[in-house]
Every structure is written in structure tokens, then in C-alpha cells.
């Protein structure tokens with residue numbers, strides 16, 4: 001029986017059986033769309049169905065990337081990943097194979113022999129690698145729009161498409177177009193519903209739902225989270241004086257700056273107007289919010305450059321913490337808002353927590369941070385020096401510079417109380433630079449006046465080991481013609497965990513500066529790891545020296561450190577030596593240098609001068 005011929009499209013004639021297959025393909029695919037199946041899954045199944053209808057064929061769908069400049073493969077369930085990788089990035093042109101040419105020309109391209117067809121002349125290595133014989137491709141477009149991609153069927157043999165195959169290609173490309181268009185609309189609808197159009201940040205609706213989810217997770221993990229609400233101080237003045245356009249640009253600047261100060265653990269949203277919110281997730285206790293608070297407040301220290309103006313703004317922050325300050329998204333937001341009003345009332349440019357105790361703690365740290373900046377300007381920091389003596393000759397060989405803070409109201413503040421806060425807030429960079437300059441200048445002055453050379457040791461925090469500081473240190477040393485062979489830098493074991501810092505440390509070594517491992521034995525490094533560091537000295541931590549004469553364990557540890565350290569060619573210094581017995585044990589074990597109250601406390605420079613006869 002001759003199949004009955006019907007016409008689906010005026011150009012092609014197909015049999016009834018073929019027409020039914022095409023109609024079924026359309027119906028089944030559109031059913032999946034209606035059922036809300038994921039669009040990628042639908043496109044994959046569209047490809048597979050087309051492949052079943054054309055023997056020995058491989059179907060693929062390519063679409064423009066987000067920038068609209070090249071094509072990427074969106075669906076190709078039977079094509080190996082290695083071939084997909086080659087196809088990704090195809091730029092539409094007259095010689096971009098069947099797909100690139102179809103998109104470029106907005107017309108179907110039926111290439112029957114890829115080896116001889118000029119449309120494939122630039123892709124011959126692809127033809128060779130994957131043995132492509134023929135490739136037919138149809139542009140994907142909605143109505144008369146510009147093509148957004150292509151639907152293609154390739155085969156290993158050379159062949160021309162039948163009327164039915166052409167019809168199949170056109171229908172598949174059309175359906176793919178419907179699916180992609182729908183997907184785009186859904187995406188922009190989502191954007192409108194959940195994102196702030198001005199800044200691109202999450203909006204209030206999105207923030208609320210993410211906060212609720214985070215609370216559920218925090219309950220399950222028994223962890224905490226915090227909500228920050230920020231309100232810009234004085235933004236209304238800018239808006240009133242400069243107009244809304246400028247105001248909007250300032251808001252965009254603020255949004256981008258805030259985002260740059262956050263990590264994956266944070267979600268930033270614009271709640272409306274000049275009000276922003278941050279969700280801070282804490283998978284681990286304890287809660288630490290001070291570093292983030294100081295990072296945010298510091299952002300507003302810089303001027304905001306917008307449309308030939310430079311604006312100064314600050315922000316007030318209200319903080320609530322789950323579970324202490326509220327169990328629901330609504331309560332947490334309300335209490336953070338209450339705290340925000342408190343922050344506004346108490347002079348703005350500060351953070352207030354809903355929880356009183358926390359507020360107090362934050363305030364104390366914030367006060368200390370503010371005071372530290374003032375102390376640097378007012379010259380309230382001073383340097384003391386603690387000598388290190390050779391255990392054999394009792395000669396003064398080196399001094400360690402140690403910072404002290406002479407607070408005008410609180411008196412002398414020990415470094416342990418302010419160095420960690422300086423490290424958290426980033427102030428360590430400024431303070432560290434001052435210490436470095438001051439200590440080098442002081443020693444240079446002594447040596448220039450005829451005092452014999454000794455080593456100057458300066459402590460560096462891992463936070464200071466960055467390229468910017470290294471350059472500044474080098475400039476300072478060159479600027480004062482400092483004899484670098486007399487300089488030692490003390491670093492702690494935490495460095496071993498930071499590859500980048502290690503890289504910076506090697507720059508110091510390359511300048512001819514010696515490196516000491518400070519407080520050795522308290523961190524996580526092993527003696528074996530020391531081999532990879534550019535060290536010349538090892539300082540045994542005071543905690544092993546304290547009970548040295550009574551504690552057998554400490555004796556063994558100290559003996560081992562000295563023996564191993566010496567076998568690596570390092571000089572060994574014992575810190576915190578307070579008694580003659582300790583000294584005698586250390587000398588017996590071959591410790592090279594002694595530092596501690598037994599021989600000298602850290603002393604101001606003028607007192608140190610009295611010891612210069614021991615040089």
C-alpha cells in the first residue's frame with residue numbers, strides 16, 4: 001500500500017506515518033513543558049527522540065552565551081564531552097560549520113559532505129577528530145526574531161536530508177525555541193520578584209525567605225546566625241541636594257563595596273531606600289561579629305566617587321543574633337531594627353547589638369580600635385627591647401623589638417590585649433609599619449654613632465606578610481641604608497598553613513634578611529616542615545622553659561627541639577629563661593642564645609644603652 005501523502009509545511013511532503021511521528025514529538029514535548037519538567041531535561045529528551053527518528057544520527061542544541069557573542073552546547077545527550085568542549089565557544093559566521101552558519105544567516109544549512117563544503121573549511125580538524133560526514137542545522141528563533149541558537153543532526157556518513165528529515169529539524173528547532181523563550185521569561189520573572197532592580201542584590205522578599213531557611217538549618221545544626229541591618233547616615237541629604245539619579249549611583253557604589261567585603265557565608269540584600277541587610281551564617285561557634293563590623297565601618301572611611309563628586313557617608317548598624325535575640329525571621333529583623341535605632345541615637349557610624357552583653361563587648365573592642373588609631377598619631381606606642389645573650393660568652397648578640405601601648409587613661413596595655421584586635425581589624429599593617437621603621441631607625445642611629453653591630457629582631461604577624469608590605473619594608477631599608485644582614489624577622493608557626501605568606505617570606509630572605517621561627521612548639525608545624533622554610537633561628541616557646549627543671553616531658557621536648565634544630569643548621573634561642581637552673585640545662589643541651597628575665601627584661605632604649613659594653 002502506498003502511504004498517503006499529506007502536507008505539514010507547503011515546502012515539504014511527508015507520509016501520514018511520518019506526519020504522525022512529528023505531531024507526537026510536538027505533543028509529548030509540549031506536555032513536558034506544561035508539567036514543569038526542567039528545561040534541560042526536556043531538551044535532552046527532544047534530542048533523543050529526534051535521534052530515534054533518524055538512523056545513526058546525533059542531535060545537538062547550541063545557544064548564545066550570556067554576552068551574545070558565541071555559541072555553547074546546551075543539549076547533546078549522545079555527543080561525547082570531549083567533542084562538546086571543542087564546539088563550545090563557536091563564533092557564528094559564514095564558515096562556522098552548519099550550526100554557526102545557520103545562526104549567522106538565520107537560515108537552515110544542510111551540509112551533506114563536511115570535508116568538501118566551504119561552510120566547514122575552518123573546522124576540518126574537528127571533522128577529522130570525530131569523523132563527521134554530514135551535518136544539517138536549523139536556526140532556533142521565535143517568529144521572525146534573530147536566531148538564538150541552532151538545532152542540528154549530524155551523522156558519520158555523508159548524506160542529504162529527506163523532506164521528512166528537514167521537517168523534523170524545523171519542528172525540533174521551533175519547539176526548542178518555545179522552551180528556551182519560556183525559560184528566559186521565567187528567569188526574568190524570578191529576577192523581578194526576588195532581586196532589587198537598582199543594585200542587583202536580593203530584595204526584601206528574597207532576604208526573608210533565605211533567612212527563614214537559614215534559621216531552619218541553624219536549628220538542625222545547633223548553630224548561630226546574625227542579622228545586620230544597615231542604614232546609611234546622611235544619605236537623604238545627598239538625595240535631596242543632588243537628585244535621585246546621583247543618589248541611585250551612590251547606592252549602587254555602596255552595594256558593590258559591601259558585597260566586596262563579604263564572603264560566601266554572607267547574604268547581602270537591599271531592603272529598600274538606603275537600608276541594607278546582611279545575613280551572617282555561623283556554622284561554628286563561637287560567634288564573632290567584630291571583624292565584619294569593623295570591615296563594614298572601614299568601607300565608609302573612603303570617599304564615594306560619583307559623577308565628579310566625592311561624597312562622605314557613614315553607616316549605622318543594628319545586629320540581632322539567633323537564637324538569643326529571636327527565633328523567627330520576623331523577630332530577628334525587628335530586633336535588629338531596634339538595635340539600628342539605638343545606633344542612630346548614640347551618634348551614628350557605629351554598630352549596636354540587640355543583646356546588651358554583646359553590645360558591650362562590641363563597644364569595648366570598637367573603642368579599643370578607635371583608640372589604637374589615635375595612639376599611632378599621638379605617639380602613644382613605644383618600643384622596648386629585650387636582649388638575647390650568647391650562652392657561651394655571655395655577650396649581647398641580638399635584641400628583640402617589642403611594642404608597648406602607653407594609654408593616656410588606661411595606663412600600659414600589654415600587647416596580648418591589643419595585637420589580636422589590630423590583626424582582626426587590619427590595623428596591624430599600619431602599626432607593623434611603624435614598629436618596623438622605628439626599630440630600624442633606632443638601631444641605625446646607634447650604629448652610626450659607633451656602637452658595634454648586633455642583630456635586631458622584629459616580629460611580623462602572618463597578616464603582614466603581603467606584597468604591599470614587603471615593598472614598603474624594602475623601601476624603608478634602602479631609604480635608610482640599613483645593613484640588612486643585621487636584621488631578623490620573627491614569624492610564628494601559623495605561617496606554615498599560609499602558602500602565600502610563605503612566598504612573601506622568601507622575598508625577605510632574598511633581600512638578605514634572616515628569619516626566625518618564634519614561639520616554636522605551640523603551633524601545628526612539625527620539625528620536618530621546618531626544612532622547607534628559609535629559617536636561620538628557632539626560638540623555643542617559653543611554655544616549655546617554665547617548668548623545665550621539674551618536668552621530665554618538657555626536658556625531653558626541649559632536648560629534641562635543640563638536637564633536631566641544630567641538625568638543620570639552625571641557631572637555637574630559649575625564650576622566657578628565668579632561673580640559673582634553666583639556663584644551665586639549656587647550656588648543657590647546646591642551646592645557642594638565652595632570652596628572658598634572668599638576664600634582662602624588655603627595656604626602653606635608654607636603658608639598653610647601659611648594656612652596650614657587653615657587645
Ligand SMILES: [Mg+2]
Nearest residue numbers: 400459490518
Ligand atoms: Mg618574638
